[in-house]
Amino acid sequence: MSSALLYYAKKFSKLRVDLSRGVAPHKPILLLSIIEQIEQEKVQRNQFYLSPELIATFLKYWGQFGSANHNADIALPFFHLQGDGFWHLRANPGFESTVASKTKIRGLNALRNVVKYAYIDDALFSFLTVNKTRRELTDVLINRWFNHQTEKVEELQSYDEFEQTQLKLFESGGATYTVEDLKDQELIFVRNAAFRRNVISLYNQQCAFCHLRILSDNNHNIVDGSHILPFAEFRDDRFDNGISLCKNHHWAFDRGWFSIDDDYRIIVDKERVHEEPSEYTRQMQDFHGEQILLPAKAEYEPRLSALEWHREHWGIAS
Numbered sequence: 001m002s003s004a005l006l007y008y009a010k011k012f013s014k015l016r017v018d019l020s021r022g023v024a025p026h027k028p029i030l031l032l033s034i035i036e037q038i039e040q041e042k043v044q045r046n047q048f049y050l051s052p053e054l055i056a057t058f059l060k061y062w063g064q065f066g067s068a069n070h071n072a073d074i075a076l077p078f079f080h081l082q083g084d085g086f087w088h089l090r091a092n093p094g095f096e097s098t099v100a101s102k103t104k105i106r107g108l109n110a111l112r113n114v115v116k117y118a119y120i121d122d123a124l125f126s127f128l129t130v131n132k133t134r135r136e137l138t139d140v141l142i143n144r145w146f147n148h149q150t151e152k153v154e155e156l157q158s159y160d161e162f163e164q165t166q167l168k169l170f171e172s173g174g175a176t177y178t179v180e181d182l183k184d185q186e187l188i189f190v191r192n193a194a195f196r197r198n199v200i201s202l203y204n205q206q207c208a209f210c211h212l213r214i215l216s217d218n219n220h221n222i223v224d225g226s227h228i229l230p231f232a233e234f235r236d237d238r239f240d241n242g243i244s245l246c247k248n249h250h251w252a253f254d255r256g257w258f259s260i261d262d263d264y265r266i267i268v269d270k271e272r273v274h275e276e277p278s279e280y281t282r283q284m285q286d287f288h289g290e291q292i293l294l295p296a297k298a299e300y301e302p303r304l305s306a307l308e309w310h311r312e313h314w315g316i317a318s
């Protein structure tokens, strides 16, 4: 082992973990998770976002190696690994001083608000992108923190947890949650993201209103998997409570600028929407009476009772 590699091997074996209630396995599990993302080329730059994919991977390893005395809270290691010297946080615009001061940030949502991504030392990132050195550093983690269970780790590495979540949701047509479920920020975040991705794919990544479809190479998308009945109130992630809408039309739908009738025709609320004619774009009002784009399978079409709720909520007559 080169001395540079040895340096990180030592860091990995001497992670500063909380021992007050037994070993807190958060940091080693987070490192295993980012290693898997690099290995599977889900992450190609030295930037680790608190993405649904990363969180799902973390929860997968936690399911096997987590401790009953601790919460599976990815926000903890994502923040506290800074204390180990090779892990750094990049702030969202406006939060630079909060991150620089290392003020403790609790909870996934708060952390996502403040932190754009984490990055590691460039030298360490290079080691993790090369098979041989990645293997050596992974072995250090497994032997020190996971009782030499290499086979178990390899078994877990062999499938993509986020894809599995999407697939499971897909097979069941989506899910609904209890108030109790909502306390688990991580799980709900992952499942919501899976819901959104599934809904979008049911509509072929197009806006149901204007048919816009634009994708980017890093999985970004101009359309959102939107809820008809608001999630915060109804906790309903079944696919027939979803509709794929571009950012503009998602925003407009959530404010009742338009609704949809029982024949899936667009109703633009002309009382609310005032538009100047433009030679460049179609006005929203021009879509009035047109049928929205629908999923290929009738079972995923928007639920009529949800659309009825939306019309009534916004006082739009069909």
Ligand SMILES: [Zn+2]
Residues within 6 Å of the ligand: 207, 208, 209, 210, 211, 212, 245, 246, 247, 248, 249
């Ligand atoms: Zn649109």
